[in-house]
Amino acid sequence: MRIRLVVPLAVAAVLLSGCGGPGQETAPSVPPLVSVPTMPSQTPSETPSSTPPASKVADTVCVRMDQGLVQATLGVPSVQIRLKAPPADFGVPVTYDGCELGLGGSVLRVGTSVQSATKATLAAVQKAYKGEPAKPAVVGAPGVTAPGFGASSFVVFLLDGQLYKVSGPKATLAKYIALAEEVARQVDGLPAPEPLITRPECDRGSAAAVKVMGGPPMFRRDGQTANGDLVCGWIAADGVLSTSARRTPKAAELMTAIRKTPTAQALPLGDEGYVDTATGRTTIRIGDGQLIDFVPLPARAINPDTMTQLALAMLSQYR
Structure with a gap:
């Protein structure tokens, strides 16, 4: 006897803390895209704004990143914050929380490891990677020299006990290193991943x-x-x-x-x-x-x- 269990459920949206998700066979419906909120004008506007005030936007590395730098680096038509956090990117030895920037037809995702990480973790992640041949990458920022690896569509690097993964449309390793360096400049002071x-x-x-x-x-x-x-x-x-x-x-x-x-x-x-x-x-x-x-x-x-x-x-x- 075959059992068919199908019960409708209205699922509420939950913002995941931090910055990772299962793939879809068909392109998923795109969450609403909004620009990063700017500070309100001193003069009250007579037209209500559809953009949430800055205080209601979760503090993620994607919110902090320089959108102009992202747009120039990848040569995309636009860059916008996706307020709805994606599902975690499940994997071993590391699962990533994630945040996303819409790129006018594609997506840049920045993942932060849920678990703490070491050089051994980085080596294990590189060993488990399957895809385009990866090369060593050194991510540099003021006071930072972070080891990592990457290819034409991603970079993974180790910084202060966390792994970060920057991934998106195909470009070059050098461009993804530049984006990773922007991430390294912005992560200081972000909340630690919730258990x-x-x-x-x-x-x-x-x-x-x-x-x-x-x-x-x-x-x-x-x-x-x-x-x-x-x-x-x-x-x-x-x-x-x-x-x-x-x-x-x-x-x-x-x-x-x-x-x-x-x-x-x-x-x-x-x-x-x-x-x-x-x-x-x-x-x-x-x-x-x-x-x-x-x-x-x-x-x-x-x-x-x-x-x-x-x-x-x-x-x-x-x-």
Whole structure:
């Protein structure tokens, strides 16, 4: 007997502290973009402003960055603050909080590691990186010489016990080093990452998450996507577990590829569901346009029953 759990839920937006998120198969709806608020004029305006006052804008590195420098460096038509914080960028050995600057068609993202970091952490991140060949990068700013690495669309560097990741549209390594140096100039005095950013909807999965991870998390990172879908994240010293949704018209097609994986085990959940017994990744299709992912990192063999319990606990939170 197959169980279909679909319960509508109105998800409230939550601003994540700091500056990281699951990808979408289709381009997500873009959050409203507004320019960085300027100080109010001494003369009251007769026309109400739609821009929130500066006191209501979260203090992030993106708010502090020189927009003119960003625009000139990347050669983009505009630069605007995205007030809505993106979901955390989950990974091992580091998960990043993030903030974003809209670039008139693309996005510049600045991530700050949730966990504290050392040179060994930086080396582990570089070792785990897969993509365009990366090169060493030295990020310099007044009183700062920070080691890192990067390529034509990102730079990762270590500064004062945190890793920072600056990523966006393809340019050059030199340009991303220049942007990283602007980040290094602006991070002093920013609030430290909060250990727990939670939503009650995610709490219902916490007991099952502990069983999957083998112990309680050190950090929590719950939030939502640009489409308003729930994101839950449990972070331990040696692993991460997250849940998220993908909205795509190719949901059934993508499930076909998952179904054909030799290590896929069917689950009686949603319209179609599978757990990969080799990696632990669990994917459930709801209708023709939505996939729900339950992802343990690092990928490893996990008892399918524990992943099923997590899916049962959380699936009703996705419509």
